[in-house]
Amino acid sequence: MLKSKSVYTYTLLIPAAIIYGVLFILPTLLSFFFSFTRWNLREWEWIGFENFMMFFEEPSLMIGFQNTLIYAVLTMGLKVVLGLIFAVFLCSKLKTKSFLRATVFFPTLVSTIAVGITFSALMHPSQGLINQTLGLIGINGPDWLGNPSLALISVAFVDVWKGVGIATVIFIAGIMSIPKDYYEAAKIDGGNKFHEFWNITIPLSRPAINTVIILAFIGGLRTFDLVWAMTGGGPGFSSDLIASIIYKQYQAGFYGLSTAGNVILFMLVAAIAFPLYMFLNRKEVDL
Amino acid sequence: MKPQTIQSNSNVILKKKKDKKKQTNILVEAVVVLFSAVIFLIPFYFIIINSFKTSEEASRMSISWPTEFHIIQNITEVLNARNGMLLLAYFNSTVITITSIVILVLVCSMTGFVLQRRSDKKTNGIAFVFISGLMVPTAIVPTIWVLDKLHLFKTLPGIILIMVAITIPFAIVLYRGFIATIPREIDESAIIDGCGGWMLYFKIIFPLLKPIHATVIIISAVNIFNDFVHPLYFFPGAENATLQLTLYNFMSMYETSWNLLFANVLLITIPPFILFLFFNNRIVAGMTAGSVKG
Known part of the structure; x- marks a missing residue:
C-alpha cells in the first residue's frame, strides 16, 4: 500500500497547482491585503478599514450589498421552484419530452450578453414585445428596466429564464435516480400525486435540490454580466450589485475600494455559501 | 342483471x-x-427574424415577418465594422477557447487522478483548496497586478492562463468523479509491470478518460467561449477583441441598428447551438454529474 501510494506522485499536480496558485489563490490572498490600502497598482498606502467603512456608509455602495442579497435569494428561489415544476412535469409520460427539455435547457448555453441585449429589446417600455403583448389584453406594461424599483427584479427574471434549465436538468437527474418501487408503494397505500411529490420526490431528490440551491445562490451573489448588459447598474444605482460596483470602482481607478468590494463579496460567499454547503451536505449523509 | x-x-x-x-x-x-x-423560443425567433430585417424595420422591434430579407447585407456590415473587428474577435475567441481546453484537459486529469487515488489528510486539504474555487469569486484588481508583474496583462497567453485557472476547479471535480469509477486493479497491474506514476497516468489512465474528456471539453468550450467578465478585465484594448466584448461594444455603437446587433447575436449564438445539437446529452450529463450522489 505504501509503495503504491508513492506511485501517485504529487508531481502530477504541479502544473495545475502552479497555474491555479499563481493566478487564483495568490490574487485572492493579496486581495485581503490590498483592500486595506489606497492603491494605484504601483504604490500603496495603508489606510486601515477606510475602504470598508466607505462601502457601508456610502448609500450608492451600500445599495449594491442589499441588491446582491435580494438578487441571489430571488433568482435562487425561482430557479428551485420553477426548476422542480419543470422537472416533475418532464419526468411524466410526455410525447414531447426531449423537445421540451431541450427548449428549457438551450438558453443556458447562450452568451449572457446576447441574452441581455435581446431582453433589453423585448422589455422596451413602448415598443418591446412584452408590453405590446400586455397591451393586447389591456394592461399598460411598466418600464421594466427604466423604473428604479423594478429594474433589479426584471434582470432577475431574465436570469431565471436563462438559468432555470440547469436547475431543471439537475432535478430531472435527481428524480430519475429515485427507485420506482417507492411510487408503487405510495399508490398501494392510496397516496395521490401530491403525496408522491411531497413525501417521495422532494425528500429523495434532496441531493439534487441542495446542488441547485448552492449553485444558484453563489451564481446569484457573483452575477455581473447580465446586469451590466441590461441596465449598467441603473437607473441611478438601483440595480447595482457588488460585482458591478467592483467594476465601476476599478474603472474609476479606486483599486483599493474595488478590492474591498471583492473581499466583501468573498466574505458574503464564505459566510452564506460555505455553511450552507456544510449544512446541506451533512443532511445528505444522514439520508 | x-x-x-x-x-x-x-x-x-x-x-x-x-x-x-x-x-x-x-x-x-x-x-x-x-x-x-x-x-x-420567442426570444430566439425574435433574434433571428430581426437580424433579417432592414434597419428601419428592425427598429420597430416586432416579430412580424420581414418585408425585405437583408441578412446577407447585415452580416457583411457587421463583419466589416471597425476594420473587421468581429473576425479578429472570432480568431481570438477561438484561440483562447482551444488553447485553454488543451491545457485544462492535460493538467486537470493529472490532478484529478492524484487527488482521487490518494486519500490522506494532506490530499484532502489540497482537494478542498482546488474545489473551493467553484465558490470563491475572482479577485479582480490583485489578479491584474499579478498578471502585470508577469508581463501577461492584456496578452493572449495571459487571458488563456486566467481561463484555465478559473475553470480548473470545475474540471478537477469532473475528472476526480470519473476516475473513482476506474478500478484500482488496473493501476496495480501496471505497477507490477513496472510503471511509474507518470507512465501509469499517460499510458493507462489518460486513454481511459475519453468520455469525461469529451464532457470537460464541451462544457468548458461553451463557458470559455461565452465568458464576458474575465476578458473584460484581463484582456482589454482595441486589438484584444473577443466575441463577447465585441458584442458588448457594438451595443453602444449600434444603438439604433437592432438588425446589425441581432445579426451579431446570431453569429455568436451559432457555435454553442452547433455544440448543443450534437452533444446535448453529454452537456446535460456533465452539468448534472455528481449532483445526484452529492
Missing part, C-alpha cells in the same frame, strides 16, 4: 374514465408545450 353485464358495464365506465384522463393529459401537455414555446 347477470354479474357478467355488471362487470362489462364497469369496464366501459373505467375505460371512459381512462379515455377522459388521457384527453385531459394531452390537453395539459399541449398547453404546457405552447406556453414554454412562447416563453423560451
Whole structure:
C-alpha cells in the first residue's frame, strides 16, 4: 500500500497547482491585503478599514450589498421552484419530452450578453414585445428596466429564464435516480400525486435540490454580466450589485475600494455559501 | 342483471374514465408545450427574424415577418465594422477557447487522478483548496497586478492562463468523479509491470478518460467561449477583441441598428447551438454529474 501510494506522485499536480496558485489563490490572498490600502497598482498606502467603512456608509455602495442579497435569494428561489415544476412535469409520460427539455435547457448555453441585449429589446417600455403583448389584453406594461424599483427584479427574471434549465436538468437527474418501487408503494397505500411529490420526490431528490440551491445562490451573489448588459447598474444605482460596483470602482481607478468590494463579496460567499454547503451536505449523509 | 353485464358495464365506465384522463393529459401537455414555446423560443425567433430585417424595420422591434430579407447585407456590415473587428474577435475567441481546453484537459486529469487515488489528510486539504474555487469569486484588481508583474496583462497567453485557472476547479471535480469509477486493479497491474506514476497516468489512465474528456471539453468550450467578465478585465484594448466584448461594444455603437446587433447575436449564438445539437446529452450529463450522489 505504501509503495503504491508513492506511485501517485504529487508531481502530477504541479502544473495545475502552479497555474491555479499563481493566478487564483495568490490574487485572492493579496486581495485581503490590498483592500486595506489606497492603491494605484504601483504604490500603496495603508489606510486601515477606510475602504470598508466607505462601502457601508456610502448609500450608492451600500445599495449594491442589499441588491446582491435580494438578487441571489430571488433568482435562487425561482430557479428551485420553477426548476422542480419543470422537472416533475418532464419526468411524466410526455410525447414531447426531449423537445421540451431541450427548449428549457438551450438558453443556458447562450452568451449572457446576447441574452441581455435581446431582453433589453423585448422589455422596451413602448415598443418591446412584452408590453405590446400586455397591451393586447389591456394592461399598460411598466418600464421594466427604466423604473428604479423594478429594474433589479426584471434582470432577475431574465436570469431565471436563462438559468432555470440547469436547475431543471439537475432535478430531472435527481428524480430519475429515485427507485420506482417507492411510487408503487405510495399508490398501494392510496397516496395521490401530491403525496408522491411531497413525501417521495422532494425528500429523495434532496441531493439534487441542495446542488441547485448552492449553485444558484453563489451564481446569484457573483452575477455581473447580465446586469451590466441590461441596465449598467441603473437607473441611478438601483440595480447595482457588488460585482458591478467592483467594476465601476476599478474603472474609476479606486483599486483599493474595488478590492474591498471583492473581499466583501468573498466574505458574503464564505459566510452564506460555505455553511450552507456544510449544512446541506451533512443532511445528505444522514439520508 | 347477470354479474357478467355488471362487470362489462364497469369496464366501459373505467375505460371512459381512462379515455377522459388521457384527453385531459394531452390537453395539459399541449398547453404546457405552447406556453414554454412562447416563453423560451420567442426570444430566439425574435433574434433571428430581426437580424433579417432592414434597419428601419428592425427598429420597430416586432416579430412580424420581414418585408425585405437583408441578412446577407447585415452580416457583411457587421463583419466589416471597425476594420473587421468581429473576425479578429472570432480568431481570438477561438484561440483562447482551444488553447485553454488543451491545457485544462492535460493538467486537470493529472490532478484529478492524484487527488482521487490518494486519500490522506494532506490530499484532502489540497482537494478542498482546488474545489473551493467553484465558490470563491475572482479577485479582480490583485489578479491584474499579478498578471502585470508577469508581463501577461492584456496578452493572449495571459487571458488563456486566467481561463484555465478559473475553470480548473470545475474540471478537477469532473475528472476526480470519473476516475473513482476506474478500478484500482488496473493501476496495480501496471505497477507490477513496472510503471511509474507518470507512465501509469499517460499510458493507462489518460486513454481511459475519453468520455469525461469529451464532457470537460464541451462544457468548458461553451463557458470559455461565452465568458464576458474575465476578458473584460484581463484582456482589454482595441486589438484584444473577443466575441463577447465585441458584442458588448457594438451595443453602444449600434444603438439604433437592432438588425446589425441581432445579426451579431446570431453569429455568436451559432457555435454553442452547433455544440448543443450534437452533444446535448453529454452537456446535460456533465452539468448534472455528481449532483445526484452529492
